[in-house]
Amino acid sequence: MIERSHHDMGGLPAGPVERGEHDYAEWELRVDALMTLLTGVRSAKKLMTVDELRKNIEALAPDAYDTMSYYERWVISITQTLIQRGVITTEQLARKMLEVEKRGR
Amino acid sequence: MDVERKFRPGERVRVMKAYPLGHVRTPYYVRGCTGTIERLCGAFPNPEELAQMRDGLPARPLYRVRFLHRDLWPGYGGDPADVVEVEIFQHWLEAA
Numbered sequence: 430m431i432e433r434s435h436h437d438m439g440g441l442p443a444g445p446v447e448r449g450e451h452d453y454a455e456w457e458l459r460v461d462a463l464m465t466l467l468t469g470v471r472s473a474k475k476l477m478t479v480d481e482l483r484k485n486i487e488a489l490a491p492d493a494y495d496t497m498s499y500y501e502r503w504v505i506s507i508t509q510t511l512i513q514r515g516v517i518t519t520e521q522l523a524r525k526m527l528e529v530e531k532r533g534r
Numbered sequence: 535m536d537v538e539r540k541f542r543p544g545e546r547v548r549v550m551k552a553y554p555l556g557h558v559r560t561p562y563y564v565r566g567c568t569g570t571i572e573r574l575c576g577a578f579p580n581p582e583e584l585a586q587m588r589d590g591l592p593a594r595p596l597y598r599v600r601f602l603h604r605d606l607w608p609g610y611g612g613d614p615a616d617v618v619e620v621e622i623f624q625h626w627l628e629a630a
Contacts, residue, residue: 432553437562440563440606483557487557
């Protein structure tokens with residue numbers, strides 16, 4: 430039985446906290462905005478909860494959890510949640526990713 | 535109707551020492567530990583259920599619980615009066 434989940438690291442040895450402010454990349458702002466809209470701000474349709482965001486972040490494999498940035502974890506979790514809820518399908522996601530990849534070439 | 539509150543500020547409580555699957559908001563390091571109710575924060579839908587696409591109702595009491603660090607960490611070397619406060623749902627608590 431796994432008692433301590435990987436993300437549940439309170440009290441474990443760690444380095445100093447980085448206190449500096451930093452700018453966000455454009456895509457990070459978009460991910461934040463997406464989450465705001467999906468959780469039903471200003472009476473928009475509520476398509477997910479912050480608790481589902483956390484559940485799917487906590488479900489990341491330990492090495493992915495450690496190496497991904499904050500908003501990388503968010504975007505993976507949001508995507509997983511929308512597939513679980515049937516808002517998007519895996520096929521739609523695959524096709525869209527191919528389309529975006531072509532656009533970038 | 536919200537779930538009825540069981541505890542008052544100043545009462546001693548023990549955190550359930552359990553390790554269920556799923557999304558839980560009770561940190562590992564306080565499970566099985568004893569602390570004191572500091573205040574009632576209100577009643578909120580159960581996040582463990584909200585994480586699984588259910589409504590989490592009825593709302594459950596959430597408390598701020600105060601722990602002495604020396605009760606959490608074996609051999610704690612700081613001030614013996616140092617505390618940490620953690621917000622914990624009622625269903626994780628029992629009278630101590």
